[in-house]
Amino acid sequence: MAMTTKEFRRRRLDGRGWAIIAALVVAVVVVTLLVRSCGTDPTSDSGALGQSSTAPMSAKGSLVPQIPHRTLSPADPDYLTAAPKGISWQRVDGVPLPFSATDGPTRIQGAVTGGYSNSPQGAVLAAAQIAFRLAFSPDYQAVVDAQTDVSDATRTQLIAARAAGPQPDPALISQFASAPVAFRVSAFADNHATVYLAYPRTPGNQVRFSRSALIWEGGDWRYSDQFDSQSPPLPDAPLPATFTRF
Numbered sequence: 001m002a003m004t005t006k007e008f009r010r011r012r013l014d015g016r017g018w019a020i021i022a023a024l025v026v027a028v029v030v031v032t033l034l035v036r037s038c039g040t041d042p043t044s045d046s047g048a049l050g051q052s053s054t055a056p057m058s059a060k061g062s063l064v065p066q067i068p069h070r071t072l073s074p075a076d077p078d079y080l081t082a083a084p085k086g087i088s089w090q091r092v093d094g095v096p097l098p099f100s101a102t103d104g105p106t107r108i109q110g111a112v113t114g115g116y117s118n119s120p121q122g123a124v125l126a127a128a129q130i131a132f133r134l135a136f137s138p139d140y141q142a143v144v145d146a147q148t149d150v151s152d153a154t155r156t157q158l159i160a161a162r163a164a165g166p167q168p169d170p171a172l173i174s175q176f177a178s179a180p181v182a183f184r185v186s187a188f189a190d191n192h193a194t195v196y197l198a199y200p201r202t203p204g205n206q207v208r209f210s211r212s213a214l215i216w217e218g219g220d221w222r223y224s225d226q227f228d229s230q231s232p233p234l235p236d237a238p239l240p241a242t243f244t245r246f
Contacts, residue, residue: 059108059109061092062090063108064100064101065101066102067085067101070085071102071103072102072121080120080185081120081185081244083244083245084100084122084124085100087099087246089179092137094136094168094171094173095136095177096177097128098179099125100121103116103117103125104116104117104122104126111138111139111142111143112133112142112147113130114147115220116220122221123195123214124197127221128197130148130222133147134148136170136173138167147221147222148223149222149224150225180198181207182198182207182243182245183198183246187231190216191216191217193213193214193216193221194211194212194213194214196212196234196243209235211231211233213227
C-alpha cells in the first residue's frame, strides 16, 4: 500500500545509509545515463498502457482526483515554469513520487502509470514516475514495455542492468530516498520534452540533477533516449534560480 504525505523528512546518513544511497545512484545511472550511449532507432515492440502481460493487478500508487480545468495552456505566461497543481507525494516501492490533481497520472495498472497531460507539467510528472519505476520497481519489465520508446540497444541494456543488479529493498529505500525539490523543463513541444529534476544532496548546499527525455506517443508521455542537444547533463551544484520548486 502506498503511503501519502506532503513532506518527506531526510535522515542523517550513517555508513549503511551512504551505501544505500550509492546503490540508488547506480540504479538512477542505469535510467538517466546509460541510454545516452545507445542508438536512436525506436523499438517496435513497446506496448500501450495495460498491454504488458507481466504487469501485476494491484496498483502501485493511488490516483488523485483530477481537476482538468486547472490544467495550464500555452496561453498562460508561466506555462513552461509553473509546478503541477495539487501535488501529493506517495512512496511507491520506497521511492517518493508526485501525483497531481491537474496533470496526472489518471491511470495505474500495476507498476504502469498513464494519463498525463500533454503539457510541461505532465512531462515533469511522467519523468519522475517513469524513471524511478524503471529504476526501482520489481515490475520494471512492465514499465519498459508500456512506457518507453527507446532503441533496441537501450532496451536490452536497461533490462540486463536491472536483471543483473540486486533487487531494491523498499523498506531500506524508504528510509533514505528523498523527493525531488525542484524541476526545469529545458525543451518542450507537443511531442517531446527534456526535464531536469533536482534532488537534495549532502553534505553542502547542493543538489543532484537527473535528466529525462520524453516523447508524446499514443496519447501519453513515454521515456526516451532522444535528448535535446541543448540540454546537457548537469554536475552537482547549488539549486539554480531557473528551477521551479515543487
